[in-house]
Amino acid sequence: MLKKLFAFGLLAATAITANASGLDSLEQFVxxxxxxxxxxxQTVTAPTKEGQPVRTKTSSGVFEFARPSRFRFNYRKPFEQTIVADGxxxxxxxxxxxxxxxxxQSTALASSPAAVIASAPDLKALQADFVLTSAPDKDGLEWVLASPKAKDGLxxxxxxxxxxxELSVLEIVDSFGQRSVMRFSNLRVNAPLDAGAFQFKPPAGADVIQQ
Structure with a gap:
């Protein structure tokens, strides 16, 4: 259950900070x-109470996307897990x-970090769900901060x-105070992708739950 929360935490609601150049970078990327x-x-840090040790969980894998509305996260370590949006x-x-x-998908992705980096077709579509504001440059990066317009999101x-x-870092804080930092490397933009990358068929014998 905890692993599932980590995974869907990536797909919950969103906030973004950006200075003018950061917002320009986001617009150009999209x-x-x-x-x-x-x-x-990806490093997930659980909220802590005073006197408690910091608890973190680190995972890694491969991310692919094709605009609009298709992406795939293959978590390979320490546990195998797959998230696929097929449109x-x-x-x-x-x-x-x-x-x-x-x-x-239409109800799960509109106000999500995945919409920002992989799903939204343009900046105007993002502004329908997020208030984009500015944030200072930090760690050699230009930053965008987006606040979700929906107040009841995760x-x-x-x-x-x-x-x-070039997309470098995605930082997410959920409504429970859990912080997730996803760092990207070896990014290849507009490279050919496997035609079946965004197709998914439940494996034989798997339990399937519809939400």
Whole structure:
């Protein structure tokens, strides 16, 4: 259950900060990056109470997307897990549990970090769901902060960091105070992708849960 929350935390609501150049970088990325593939490392830090040790979980894998509305996260370490958006349905497959969860994509993605980096067709579409504001440059990156217009979402804030127009970091804080930082490397934009990358069929024998 905890792993599932980590995965869907990525797909919850969003907030973004950006200075003018950061917002320009976001706009250029959304405009020009029609497909992409990158390695990622994700570190999730649970909220702590006074006197308690910090608890973190790190995972890694491969991220692919094709605008609009299709993407795939393959988590490879430490546990195998797959998230696929095929344009109609959002699938989450937990290999250890042999369990598949499906959700209607149109209701799951509009106000999500995934919409910002992979799904939204243009900046105008993002502004329908987020208030874009400015944030100072930090760690050599230009940052965008977007606040979700929906106040009842699962996300408190999201920041996206760019190096030039290259996606570098996605930082998410959910409504429970859990922080997730996803760092991208070896990004290849507009490279050919496998035609079947965004198709998903539940494995034989897997439990399928529709939400």
């Amino acid at each position: 405009k020009t990056a029609k497909t992409g593939r990158a390695d990622f490392t 109609q349905t959002l699938w989450l497959y937990d290999v250890d549990l042999n369990q598949v969860t499906s959700r209607k 996300l408190q804030s999201v920041r996206v960091g760019f190096q030039g127009v």
